[in-house]
Amino acid sequence: MTKDLTVYNSLAREKQLFKPLHPGYVGMYVCGPTVYNDVHLGNCRSFVSFDIIFRTFKYLGYKVRYVRNITDVGHLLDDGEDRIAKGARLEQLEPMEIVQKYTNGFHDIMRVFNVLPPSIEPRATQHIIEQIEMVKAILANGLAYEKNGSVYFDVPRFAKETGHYGDLSGRVIDDLLQETRDLKRQDEKNHPADFAIWMKADPEHIMRWPSPWGEGFPGWHLECSAMSTKYLGKTFDIHGGGSDLKFPHHENEIAQNFGACGCAPANYWLHGNMLLLNGRKMSKSEGNTISPEQLFTGDSSLISKGYSPMVVRFFMLMAHYRSTLDITDEALLAAEKGYKRMMDAWSTLASLPSTTGSTASEIDNEIIQALDGALADLCDDFNTPMALAKLFEVVPRINGLKGGQIKPDQIQPATIERLKQDMGDLLFSVFGLKEESDAGGASETIGSLMDLILDLRQSARANKDWPTADKIRDGLQAAGIVVKDGAEGSSWTLS
RNA sequence: GGUCACGUGGCCGAGUGGCUAGGCAGAGGUCUGCAAAACCUCGUACAGCGGUUCGAAUCCGCUCGUGACCUCCA
Numbered sequence: 001m002t003k004d005l006t007v008y009n010s011l012a013r014e015k016q017l018f019k020p021l022h023p024g025y026v027g028m029y030v031c032g033p034t035v036y037n038d039v040h041l042g043n044c045r046s047f048v049s050f051d052i053i054f055r056t057f058k059y060l061g062y063k064v065r066y067v068r069n070i071t072d073v074g075h076l077l078d079d080g081e082d083r084i085a086k087g088a089r090l091e092q093l094e095p096m097e098i099v100q101k102y103t104n105g106f107h108d109i110m111r112v113f114n115v116l117p118p119s120i121e122p123r124a125t126q127h128i129i130e131q132i133e134m135v136k137a138i139l140a141n142g143l144a145y146e147k148n149g150s151v152y153f154d155v156p157r158f159a160k161e162t163g164h165y166g167d168l169s170g171r172v173i174d175d176l177l178q179e180t181r182d183l184k185r186q187d188e189k190n191h192p193a194d195f196a197i198w199m200k201a202d203p204e205h206i207m208r209w210p211s212p213w214g215e216g217f218p219g220w221h222l223e224c225s226a227m228s229t230k231y232l233g234k235t236f237d238i239h240g241g242g243s244d245l246k247f248p249h250h251e252n253e254i255a256q257n258f259g260a261c262g263c264a265p266a267n268y269w270l271h272g273n274m275l276l277l278n279g280r281k282m283s284k285s286e287g288n289t290i291s292p293e294q295l296f297t298g299d300s301s302l303i304s305k306g307y308s309p310m311v312v313r314f315f316m317l318m319a320h321y322r323s324t325l326d327i328t329d330e331a332l333l334a335a336e337k338g339y340k341r342m343m344d345a346w347s348t349l350a351s352l353p354s355t356t357g358s359t360a361s362e363i364d365n366e367i368i369q370a371l372d373g374a375l376a377d378l379c380d381d382f383n384t385p386m387a388l389a390k391l392f393e394v395v396p397r398i399n400g401l402k403g404g405q406i407k408p409d410q411i412q413p414a415t416i417e418r419l420k421q422d423m424g425d426l427l428f429s430v431f432g433l434k435e436e437s438d439a440g441g442a443s444e445t446i447g448s449l450m451d452l453i454l455d456l457r458q459s460a461r462a463n464k465d466w467p468t469a470d471k472i473r474d475g476l477q478a479a480g481i482v483v484k485d486g487a488e489g490s491s492w493t494l495s
Numbered sequence: 496g497g498u499c500a501c502g503u504g505g506c507c508g509a510g511u512g513g514c515u516a517g518g519c520a521g522a523g524g525u526c527u528g529c530a531a532a533a534c535c536u537c538g539u540a541c542a543g544c545g546g547u548u549c550g551a552a553u554c555c556g557c558u559c560g561u562g563a564c565c566u567c568c569a
Contacts, residue, residue: 031569046569074567083567170498171565195566220567242569243500249567272569273500274562281562318518319508324501324562331507334519341518344532377509385509389517396534403526405534466528473530484532491532 003060005379007238008322010246010269011168015381018268020237026057026064027236029228029266031245032121034071035102036083039109041292041327042275042282046242048313049272049321049382051115051432053240056378059430067231068118070106072099073125073207074199074220082217085206095207099125109292112309114432120231124223128209131218131226135198135211137260144259147188149200149214155193158255165255168269169247195252197222221249225256228265239266243273276326277302290327303329307336310436314339317384317431338392343435345395346427348402349420355401357412363397364415370394371422378430391426394419454483454490461485 005018020026030050033043050068057064072084072095087098110117124131135151138144143161144153159165159173166172173193196219201208208215218226228236234257241250250269257265275282282289290300298306307315315335319325357364370390377386398419400406427433453472460468473483476492483492 033569040569043569049569169564172498193566242563244563244568247498247564247566252566274569276562279561315507323508326507328507330505330519334507336519338518348533383509385517389509392517399533400535403533405525461528464528470529477531482531485527485530486532 003375003379005056005060006381007268007270008381009267010271011266016268018237020062021235021267024062026062026238027232028054028057028064028066028238028240029224029232029236030066030068030118030239031224031241031249032068032070033102033106034083035099035106036087037102038291039102039106040282041290041295042242044109044113044292044312045275045316045325046272047110047115048113048316048432050240050270051113052317052321052384052430053238053270053382054116054118055430055432056382059425060379065120065232066118067120067122067228069224069227070099070103070121070123071220071223072096072103072123074218074223082205082207088206096125099123112292112296113313114310114434116432122227122231124218124227125207127223127227127230128218130230131222132198132209132211134222134226134229134256134260135218138197138256141259141262143255144197145190146213149216150188150196151198151213152189152194153197153252153255153259154190155195155255156191158259162258164258164264166251167264168254169251171247171251195219195221195248197256221252221256224249225253225260225265228253229257229261234261234265235263236266238268238270240270240272243271246271272321273324276324278328279326303332307332308436310434311336311339313431313433314342317388320381320383320385322381339433341395342391342427343433345398346423347435349398349416349423352398352401352416353408355408355411355413355416357409357415360412360415361410363406363410364412367394367397367411367415367419371418374422374426378426384431387426388431391423394423450481450492454492457483458490 006015007018008014009016028050030047032047033039047068054064054066073082084095084098087093087102088095091098093101107117135144138153139146139151142154143158144151146152155165156173173191198211198213198216198218200214200216205217207217209217228239239250239253254265257263277288277290280286280288288302290302292309292312294300295303295312296306296309298304311332312335315327315332316325318335318338370393374387374390377383377390380386397406397411401408401411453476457469457472460466460472476483480494481492482494483490
């Protein structure tokens with residue numbers, strides 16, 4: 001069942017053979033969103049990437065426990081205000097209303113992108129006790145200190161004692177001294193590199209919990225350490241997130257886990273890369289940004305039309321998760337056509353008459369090699385663009401069989417069976433694509449209507465009444481229905 | 496300013512010391528009443544300048560450009 005799989009481990013900065021802690025099982029933790037406003041398109045790419053990783057492990061036969069958290073407290077803005085509290089203030093809602101509202105929105109978008117729900121989706125505010133316990137453990141190990149009701153992680157001491165600070169990010173503590181931003185209560189820290197694991201709540205701060213150090217709230221990095229430990233154990237297989245989280249978030253998470261448990265949290269760290277828009281980073285202030293909704297509806301000056309969620313997902317598959325991906329209208333258009341070509345080939349495959357080849361032909365070998373290759377590509381650090389390319393190699397064979405360029409006796413029945421099985425698995429189970437039905441909701445009525453119309457047109461064609469036949473086709477085209485004349489009659493699709 | 500990535504044909508995007516990525520667009524052809532689709536054929540690209548090597552887009556150096564991070568953005 002389980003095949004050899006290599007993953008690029010950010011910790012080692014190289015591809016490594018994946019060896020699970022427990023054979024056949026994978027524990028994976030991925031940093032989820034901070035739910036204080038609408039989900040960013042970049043988040044979507046990140047979660048789609050890890051969705052494919054999740055699906056690949058499952059496809060390979062692993063039993064996966066996938067934990068992806070919701071951060072609903074502790075994540076502060078530059079000015080020190082809690083992101084959730086700020087959202088609540090701006091929208092005049094309870095903090096938990098903000099959390100619920102944007103959690104719902106996040107789930108909606110994930111569903112639209114056909115991202116599988118994780119096995120466990122814990123929230124930071126539901127794990128305050130675990131976080132307080134972790135702070136206590138770190139204090140007990142002498143790697144944190146209390147100051148005026150806040151608790152700070154002692155980074156220099158941790159670095160000195162374990163030598164592990166900077167393992168992931170390559171950060172050197174002395175370089176961090178350059179920081180000049182004026183942050184909240186910066187002066188309380190013994191060292192600028194120290195970070196809060198528990199913060200005292202100001203009187204006006206709404207989100208607060210009692211603790212041994214007074215009323216306060218947990219630091220941003222702590223919830224991931226506490227929840228990954230709770231659900232996956234002190235050490236687990238994979239920790240993922242966007243590359244922008246490497247430092248400080250993931251580096252500090254590692255420090256906290258070491259500080260509390262004396263061991264590293266994850267064996268493999270996987271980081272997804274950023275999304276660009278027209279070659280530039282997405283930036284609200286520069287107007288270079290687009291939301292998932294705008295992408296779907298086309299309601300943006302940056303794109304010429306709307307693109308369906310599956311087209312966007314397909315577009316994401318065309319790049320490796322560790323590469324930046326540039327969104328342009330032209331690239332989306334290309335992805336849309338590619339997606340359609342692939343999906344058309346898939347439905348053609350289902351309707352193909354049976355083949356009669358008795359010995360393995362060159363075409364048989366070619367198809368088998370492409371399928372084997374696609375699986376190998378997936379097992380090579382989840383290389384979806386390569387796997388997709390292999391699938392595209394098979395498309396002309398399917399269409400050729402349909403169009404008569406390839407004869408049925410040139411392919412063995414077993415090859416077609418394997419093709420149906422593997423192509424379906426890859427497209428739907430691993431890549432997580434869905435067929436976006438052409439006919440839409442009103443299919444039955446329109447279907448019988450179209451049967452009638454095409455029947456009338458067929459009569460006209462039989463009589464060589466081309467003006468009538470063309471008039472019907474052009475009229476349907478104007479109504480958004482494309483008619484294609486094939487060898488066995490005409491077919492139609494909504495454009 | 497510091498640390499780290501990346502820069503591939505018209506566009507997106509794999510690959511990474513010698514061997515075809517793939518998609519889209521474009522050119523020619525086959526098929527078709529025409530069209531669309533499909534099928535076949537076609538691109539010697541790898542930021543610039545040096546260096547290492549029998550051989551570099553792939554390794555090294557410099558320059559330019561883009562991006563990430565540098566206390567809380569996936």
